[in-house]
Amino acid sequence: YQKHPHRTSEAAVQIEDDRTGMNVETLRRAFLDNLYYIQGKDLQLATPYDLYMALSYTVRDRLLQRWLHTQEVYLQQDVRSVCYLSAEYLLGRQLGNALINVGLYEQARAFLKEMNLDLRDLMEQEIEPGLGNGGLGRLAACFMDSLASLEIPAIGYGIRYEFGIFAQSIRDGWQVEQPDRWLRYGNPWEIPRPEYLVEVKFGGHTEGYIDPAGQYRVSWVNDRSVLGTPYDYPVPGYRNDTVNTLRLWSARATEDFNFQVFDSGDFARAVADKTYSENITKVLYPNDNTYQGRELRLEQQYFFVSCSLQDIIRRYLSYHSDFESFADKVTLQINDTHPSIGIAELMRLLVDEYLVGWDKAWQITRRVFAYTNHTLLSEALERWPVALFGNLLPRHLEIIYEINRRFLDEVRERFPEDEGRIARLSLIQEGSQKQVRMANLACVGSHAINGVAQLHTELLKKDVLADFYALWPEKFTNVTNGVTPRRFLLLSNPKLALLLSERIGQDWLKDLDQIGRIESLVADPAFRSAWQQIKDDNKRDLAEYILQFNQIEVDPDSLFDIQVKRFHEYKRQLLLAFFIVTLYNRLKRQPDLEIVPRTFIFGGKSAPGYAMAKLIIKFINSVARVVNSDPQVSRHLKVVFLANYNVSLAQRIYPACDLSEQISTAGKEASGTSNMKFALNGALTIGTLDGANIEIREKVGPDNFFLFGLTAQQVYDLKARGYNPRDYYDSNAELREVVDRISAGGFSGGDTNLFRPLLDSLLYRDDYLVFADYQAYIDCQEQVSQAFRDRERWLTMSILNSARMGYFSSDRSIREYSRNIWQSEPVPVEPESPAIRPA
Template sequence: MKRSNFKVRKKNDRVSLTEDIRNHVIYSLSKEVKDASEWDAGKALALALRDRLVERMIETRDRYRRVKAKRMYYFSIEYLLGRCLGNNLCNMEILDLCEDIFKDLGYDLDEVRASERDPALGNGGLGRLAACFLDSLATLDLPGCGYGIHYEYGLFRQSIHNGYQKELADYWMKEGMPLQVARPDQSVIVPLYGRVESAATPSGDYLPMWVDWDDIIGVPYDIPVVGYGGKTVNYLRLFAARASENFDMDIFNHGDYIRAVQRKIESEMVSKVLYPTESVSFGKELRLVQEYFLVACGLRDITRRFLAQNKNFEEFADYVAIQLNDTHPALTVVELMRYLVDERRIEWDKAWEITRATCAYTNHTLLPEALELWSVSLIEKVLPRHLQIIYEINSRFLKKVESKYPADNEKLRRMSLICEDGTKKVRMANLAVVGSHSVNGVSELHSELVKTRLFPDFYEFAPQKFNNKTNGVTPRRWMLKANPALAALLTDTLGKGWITDLNELHKLEEHINDSEFRARFMEAKRTNKIKLGNFINSTLDINIPPDSIFDIQAKRIHEYKRQLLNVLHVIHLYLELVDNDVEPSCSRAFLFAGKAAPGYWEAKQIIKLIHSVAKVINNDPRAEGLLKVAFLPDYRVSLAEKIVPACDVSEQISTAGTEASGTGNMKFAMNGALTVGTYDGANIEMLEEVGQDNFYLFGLKQEEVEKALREGSYHPREIYNHSPEIRQVFTALLENRFSPDEPDLFRWLVDKLLTDNEQYMHLADFKSYSEAQKRIDRDYAEKEIWAAKAILNTARMGKFSTDRTMLEYAEDIWKIKAVK
């Protein structure tokens, strides 16, 4: 069959789907239909769906080939996909049909979907953003796909024992993933270690030879990514590490079978486990190998595809765009140079021009500890030829800097790819900036700080490459799928256009004075609160009244995200009630969710504090019906889909200047939550969109935080001395009211928060935060006022769809066009 004649044959009608489900039960699972369990039926449905996705994936590929489309390849060390079955059924617009088919077959599709495990391929926002991007690329018919690692064990499962986080292995592939497609025929070889020999060409030019390297095999697995409407199906290609047969057999043939097996195991460790954030000690060899493995596999795959249609590598950047999602894939710059110079024999300057025109870099963090540094000695051990190339890139780059800024040695030192303060290290962020034609932040404030705080020298040197691309989220996952009650109301009111054009939500403002619409909007919210309340009751045995304010902070546990500030305020409200006889004007349920990196002691202690406070408050009859606190364990995409639609108040309270963007803030607001937040990240742009009356702003601004810390003028003990509320909270902690069986458990916290120039300035923002919470209470008590504010939050969130984000990347950075 000619590729150009390929036709999609699988239909999405009831008869065809039912027949295919039955056939997969028989021919794929080897069972009679009458003996099939609910799980069997679910797997058969997934296989029937995969048949349809694969057909459309082939058709999409051929469509791109026919027009020789330029393609974008998204390199990310993480992808947080969430459950795939229901999302694909939604985007194919056959969810309701499949629910009816399963009902006819005697099964509950909701139960089947709930049994699917989240692919645990990411830590949090970075990986979830990547997944949202892929959804929007396919929905917009843009030729782009993702590259990542097929981790066997993803981010740990979180369990709670006596209030402490415990990490459990998450073998997410235990039941398999029927939707993925193995591509062993497109496996690639990845070289590692070895040494570099100096040689020369016949004309006398230097010809380095990377020799005696070990190799591992990267085996690709494709997860189809279907756009809404089912017309375009791109994919996420994940590479699993396998031992090289030649390598293992060479050892085996020398009689050392045990060592052969051991080397095989060591090789396959590369894709065995995802590293949690904040726990990677720089210089960790396996992590460096993982990062190179991703880069090498991706580039081998891209160049193979390029050579199938093109022979002239001078045109490479006309057909290929590579986006580096943070610094983890920064070695792309070096590997592409190695390939062009060493393997294609392209002259250095031309190869550098091609590399820079191909690569673009997104920065996601301003935190110094998150900017990767790799020791020169480790890179020399693992990637000896790449270290040579890094030094050559650096030498040529610094010559240009020196010619523009003669005798400015300090600038040369700061801009060098090599940090020489103590042990020599390679600055991966500098490498990504130098080797890319575009550098972007992910919110307007963050992008300004990237230019002025993070890379001021590079911005001064080449201002034209810096730009902003504010993050977004996909409304298909976070509204259509996660919130069917609200989605049905939106579709009844606006039609289906909002699903692919979120700016349509602006039309909701026309209905804000319609009492029936307001009532339906708030009833959808209450429905979601009841669902989440039932889930909390069944899993944690905590009863949450649905008419309480559902105040939610769901995100990675980190000091800069300031779960501590939230908990201090909860303690304050409790002490006001039981010690000062001041009842809150509204019933409150404070809900927390998030994981702490295994090596991050303070973050794990914050989880313990939340549980200790919850235990006291939830068991105090004086707080019954007024205050509840719950920590929902094992935060993941599927849990977020329960939490987000039920939220009344979204906590986005990071210290100003520390959160690059945030995307949870967008998900909550889209679903009718009001934000209490600092002037930070994308909060600022959300505030501009929804208006100050519909956003609870508090706290110092970024420039005020910077000034205080720079001048050393932040003295939290002075605030403590003048604040009876803070003194009351700290006294309760020091007197062990929340840790009667573990004396002095939280003394560290008091000591840290009272330290001069405490980095995240918790006490500086406490009063402002407390006043914002009082405004929330007053507004929530006025039901019509609150309903109007909630509706306006949903109505004015059109900007924060990843469809907008992807169109900006496509036009400004990648130069790719939709292929309808």
């Protein structure tokens, strides 16, 4: 059995290894072989899922050689590696991405076609790993893709949730959640590595002792522990030989876990306790941008961070005998505060387990950690009650107190007699219920702190983290988010990708700035009509999906006006819903009114415990029902709610969009990333000056962006003056008509109570300024309609949007992290043996 077959020509097909060969004929043979020997089926018996599995194994086989070789190169060269710690990775389907990145997509399509099979159908079989909530988790997945594509040695660490983000269905207009049993039929993309098992301790107490050298030390006497098994996922770079690793931890009960109970005959309890340990990685908490102070959540965070740090240290010590060069070889990025307990854990490992002195350990810790903040919402900032924290992690609480004591001494020296400042900076929030502030821990324990868009970083400095900025301005940097053009253009919008490649070559896939070269084609009639044709085709495809899943017929020629993202009041799905009701009212008043036909498409999940967000979903579905069933109105307007919005569905939606809704209250959306994916696929944006919208508008040009609404500063000033939403209701007739119609039960079959909480929250608080921005939004939507009437103008704007999105590649974000925060360099991996590269 040849490990690295010499592949030189087509004639060598016979000896080409069935596990590595890239030739169409070899692939076909390997596919049938995997179908037979792994799935235990032949072509006659195979289900579509079997075929998907067989193809996945065929691709995985071809990744393995590069994967192992990449890891060998990293070890041999003792490279500096980026360890990305994230509680979430919203990966999306793996097969298509892997085919594209290893360069097998066309071959796979070809041999399947010969067998009368359709590659896209097979890809549709995959249940996506939904191990994240929204933008934060998807960003981590884009970053993993870019790291590998840029040949940067990196490893992602996270949690292998047995149940990812729940599946959403809509019943009677309400969101209903079902568990996401994504592992049910097996997962070809992971390799368990039980040999790298680690133990994680919980609970108990600490004890001081004097070591043989006469030093006072502390040991943690835990009362239980859990084992972590790593599952490795390959992360192939785009068309290179790098395959990095995503290592996700799964919890298992320790073998000797409860022998005492077991011996005493209580078998059921021994097993129940075992189940309890395994609960740690059972389920992803389905909250986006809200913190949930559940003990199990802290257990999850500590579990995966401890596993990861132990793993990092094990790997480091296999090549080094002390920690002198640890900070040269390792850099740890924490994705929001979820992994920030790592700062205390690394201190504990160094000081207690490896007997490094405190000062040295602290120096190392601060050099390796860097913290990305993703939110300005105060309700999303993690704070753990000291009592809960101390019960679960008694030693970490002591360490945090010690870090805090030293830190506050330092602050007192720089700002004498400023107790207010001390109170704000302290890692511990005093009060009736003391709390550990994880963002403060992250700031103190990191050498770099970054926001995810310019405005966001400025607001961090000015507001949320102002005291830390005053202390260490040099720690703060901005890294504006980005998205991978491989998944979100090449894979999602193959027709547009092909057009680009035909006209400007394929360089844009590795260097998205190259997409700017289509700007010179904006007046080229053939290019323009191809562009329009592709948008129309993509809209028709989505219309078919809508017909199939929602039984609603939509006009592919209408303006596709889309808002897909998590449901949250600050994202203001209600504002768009109010616009729809406004149009409805106008049409009811004046049935012959000429309006631009629109198809409004919503999608997104609400946290199961977020009653207001769930009521907003119900409201949108209620508006949809009334609008769609009213022949007078539905000639012009359709409203569609697509259930179970996820990465796979997003990939269908972005290419079919005309208008992307990015309408959050200014100062609330840290960055947004769907704004980037939409514009990259040629949608125009209607949006506020919030998050990355600001930078998108700068790049695409103000003429190609529909701007409306209050700025972050104006929002702040208005609230400071005292905002009274009632004034807007009283003075704006159309707004009043919207509110009154809802209030009268116009969308609830006469029920005047159903949407009362929603209206009350607007009339009496309106925290997110829906009323204050209503008129500006309606006016701006009028400009959108005018622009859409002139199809040639719209087409130009669409092309210019895509052409100018080069900056928003996650490759650019990762280059910035590498240069400004990680000081990491690419380490190219050379092919191990001469390989035949597909053209």
